[in-house]
Amino acid sequence: MMSLRQTPLFNHHKESGAKIVDFAGWEMPIQYTSILSEHKSVRENVGIFDVSHMGQIFVQGKDTVDFLSYVTTWDMKRQKKGDCRYCHILNKDGTIIDDTIVYTLSDSDYMLVPNASRVDKIYDWLLSNKSGFDVSLENRSNDYFCLALQGPEAPRLLGQHLNTTVGSFQLVIFGETIVSGTGYTGEKGCEIIGPLSEVIDHWEALVEMGAVPIGLGARDTLRLEKGYLLSGQDFDGSQTTVETGYSWVIDWDHDFIGKTSLLEIKKRNYSKLKGILIEDRGIIRPGNSVFYQGEKVSSLTSGTLSPSIRKGIGMAYLDLDIGEPVTVEVRGNHLNGHVVRMPFL
Amino acid sequence: MSEVPDNLSYTKEHEWVNLQDDGSAKVGITDHAQDALSDVVFVELPDIGSEFSKGDSMAVAESVKAASDIYAPVSGKIVSVNTKLEESPELINESPYDFGWMVVIEPTEKLENLLDSDSYREIID
Numbered sequence: 169m170m171s172l173r174q175t176p177l178f179n180h181h182k183e184s185g186a187k188i189v190d191f192a193g194w195e196m197p198i199q200y201t202s203i204l205s206e207h208k209s210v211r212e213n214v215g216i217f218d219v220s221h222m223g224q225i226f227v228q229g230k231d232t233v234d235f236l237s238y239v240t241t242w243d244m245k246r247q248k249k250g251d252c253r254y255c256h257i258l259n260k261d262g263t264i265i266d267d268t269i270v271y272t273l274s275d276s277d278y279m280l281v282p283n284a285s286r287v288d289k290i291y292d293w294l295l296s297n298k299s300g301f302d303v304s305l306e307n308r309s310n311d312y313f314c315l316a317l318q319g320p321e322a323p324r325l326l327g328q329h330l331n332t333t334v335g336s337f338q339l340v341i342f343g344e345t346i347v348s349g350t351g352y353t354g355e356k357g358c359e360i361i362g363p364l365s366e367v368i369d370h371w372e373a374l375v376e377m378g379a380v381p382i383g384l385g386a387r388d389t390l391r392l393e394k395g396y397l398l399s400g401q402d403f404d405g406s407q408t409t410v411e412t413g414y415s416w417v418i419d420w421d422h423d424f425i426g427k428t429s430l431l432e433i434k435k436r437n438y439s440k441l442k443g444i445l446i447e448d449r450g451i452i453r454p455g456n457s458v459f460y461q462g463e464k465v466s467s468l469t470s471g472t473l474s475p476s477i478r479k480g481i482g483m484a485y486l487d488l489d490i491g492e493p494v495t496v497e498v499r500g501n502h503l504n505g506h507v508v509r510m511p512f513l
Numbered sequence: 514m515s516e517v518p519d520n521l522s523y524t525k526e527h528e529w530v531n532l533q534d535d536g537s538a539k540v541g542i543t544d545h546a547q548d549a550l551s552d553v554v555f556v557e558l559p560d561i562g563s564e565f566s567k568g569d570s571m572a573v574a575e576s577v578k579a580a581s582d583i584y585a586p587v588s589g590k591i592v593s594v595n596t597k598l599e600e601s602p603e604l605i606n607e608s609p610y611d612f613g614w615m616v617v618i619e620p621t622e623k624l625e626n627l628l629d630s631d632s633y634r635e636i637i638d
Contacts, residue, residue, distance in 0.1 A: 187551075203577040204552045385578050449599070451555050451575050473554050473577055499557075499573070499580075 175220035175313065176367050184381060191384055192285035192400075194221040199383040206386035207475040210353050214319035215382035216374050219359070220367060223287030224312045225280045225294065229303035232276045239297055240270060241409060243422035247272040250339045252348050255417045257282075257290060258426030262408035262433060266290050266399055267417075269350055271339060279346070281314070281361070283399040297425065313367035315360045317379060318390075322357030325377050329370070334358050352387060354394035354511065392481060393474050395443060395510025401454060402441060402469045402483055408433055411485060412441045413510075439466070439485040443512055446480030446505040450498055457497045458484045468496065474512060480505070481512045515545035515637060518610055522624070523633035524586045529610060530627055533617070538587055538624060541614040542574060542605060545637045550576045553605040558594040559616065565589065567622070572615055574605060583615060587624050593617035 172195045181188065186197035197218070199206060209215045227236060237244045242255040252271045256264050266286035271279040282290040291307045298305065317325060326347070327333060334340045334349040341347075345362035360370060375381065388398070397403060403412055410418075410430055418430070446452055452471035457464050471482030480503065482496065488507050495502035517523070522530045527546035531539040547553065557573040565571045565585035572583040594616050598604060605613035628636070 198578070199551060202552045204554070389577060449555065450557075451577075451580070453580070473575075475577065 173221070175218055176364060177218045177220070177371055180368070180371060181218065181381070186381070186383060189384070192221060192283070194284060196221060197381070197383040199385045200381045203383070203385040203389060204475050206380065206382045207389050209380040210319045210355055210382055210386065210390055211476060212320065214317065214321035214325055214357070214379050215386070216371065216379035217316040217318065217382050217387060218313075218367075218371065219316050220313040220364070221284035222314045223280070223282040223284065223290070223307070223309040224314075224361060225282065225287070225291055226306045226308055227278045227280065227294070227303055228276060228306075229301070230276060231301040231303050232278050235298060235301040235303045236270060236278055237422055238301075238424055239294060240268070241418045241424055241426075242270065243419040244270065244272070244278070245422075246419065249274050250341075252337050252339055252350060254337075254350075256409045256414065257293065258409065258424070258430075260425055260429065262410075262426040262429035263406055264403045264409060264412070265293055265405070267397060267403075269348070271346065271348065273339070273341065273346070285400055311364055312361050313364050313370075315367065315370055315374070316351050316353075316357065317360065317374060318351045318353040318355045318357035318382075320356055321378070322355065325374060325379055326358055328377055329373055352396055353390040354396070354513070389472050389475050392470050392472055392483070393476055393511065393513040395483070395512065397441075398470060407441075407485065410434055411438055437487065439487045441469070441483055442486045442488070442490070443508040443510040444468070444482045444484060444494060444496065444505050445508045445512065446482075446496060446503050448503040448505070450480060450501070450503045452480040452482045452496045452498060452503065456482070458486065459495045459497065459502065460488055460492065465494075471496070476513050483510070515543065515548060516610070517543065517545075517630045517634050517637075519630045521610065522627035522629065524584070524627060525636060526584050527637075528583060528586055530586050530624065532624065536620070537592060538589070538618045538620055539614050540583075540586060540616050540618060541609055542583065543633070544609050546581075547606045547609045547613070550574060550579070550581055551606075552576050553602045556598040556602045556605070556615070558596075558598065559591045561591055561594060563591050565591070565618075574602070585618065586627065587618060587620045588622050589618040589620040591616050592619045
């Protein structure tokens with residue numbers, strides 16, 4: 169059995185009473201006190217997440233812009249130094265390998281932040297597609313931490329902590345420490361990436377200033393309310409970007425791996441990832457069956473109780489219009505709901 | 514440390530049973546169970562009059578993350594359910610042994626194989 173990995177903050181998490189789970193091979197906190205109260209802290213105040221399990225892959229060299237434009241859905245020529253961008257990395261058939269944020273550190277220095285479970289896969293994929301490009305790749309996922317500071321009070325704490333501000337999808341770089349205006353909660357805030365040895369100082373300082381530690385449980389409810397995709401769950405290797413409804417991450421005016429297949433799929437009728445809002449009391453879960461006019465039409469990729477709106481919310485690939493009534497089967501009962509546009513909040 | 518009142522009986526599935534004067538059994542989940550489950554956000558209760566055999570799933574308590582079955586600690590008929598839990602499932606977290614009770618069963622058999630508070634404490638320690 170492979171042993172589970174830990175971030176340098178593991179003991180801090182344990183000591184503050186966190187419940188620990190195995191997530192993508194890492195021992196990570198799922199909650200410290202309660203998912204509901206942590207969720208509320210991020211929506212109304214400020215929370216801090218240890219997401220040091222996320223990857224950091226550096227790309228350098230004179231063809232970096234061309235290479236990253238070829239392997240992602242975005243044309244990196246449109247990025248300036250100090251920008252970052254959310255995009256997808258696709259197989260040749262258009263299916264998503266992972267979603268990632270691409271950081272433009274300088275004109276020829278870039279960094280990718282893939283999901284923990286996909287770091288090795290993405291690194292291998294980049295290596296296997298670099299022939300003909302003058303680029304060098306370095307997987308430095310073991311050398312860097314990542315903390316997310318999220319919530320309406322996050323900008324104030326960032327100012328207090330690092331004496332800086334950061335705009336949405338902008339970067340501020342201090343030596344090896346990178347602050348980006350990004351997150352996975354839909355709130356104001358940033359993510360801080362830096363050398364692993366410095367993570368404890370950042371964490372302790374921000375918690376001291378009032379940032380509430382948030383586990384992966386609330387991270388999931390926060391992202392689902394905003395309709396953000398969870399890698400490995402809302403796309404699991406068999407769906408394309410157009411099916412996820414994230415076509416806005418595609419710049420169609422450039423050539424990239426998967427483009428030809430996406431153009432073919434767009435000509436056909438295909439199911440798209442849509443939101444389901446439940447009116448009945450009850451909680452829907454990933455894997456629950458979705459019915460339309462009495463027929464099973466799909467299964468939920470995500471589902472939970474929304475802590476903010478106190479209703480069941482979920483996502484499923486559906487060939488149905490917004491507003492259509494559906495039911496979701498939970499333990500033999502059919503809960504009534506509708507297809508809705510995301511985000512839910 | 515979880516609270517384990519001495520006057521109650523327990524099951525290995527972390528339910529408590531309180532035998533009433535009329536022979537019926539009031540059932541809920543323990544302090545340890547509510548803590549493990551965390552915020553209870555939904556409770557599915559059985560219909561009054563429904564009958565269960567010992568070990569059947571008779572109710573479900575759900576947190577944001579997981580659904581947990583509540584098993585009948587004894588065979589019998591449901592004579593009362595705590596309807597307050599429909600609007601306020603958090604009563605299970607706030608008051609697991611009192612306002613958070615779940616059902617009252619009228620047993621059709623003798624209550625057997627339940628744990629006393631000391632034996633239950635050993636399980637959760």
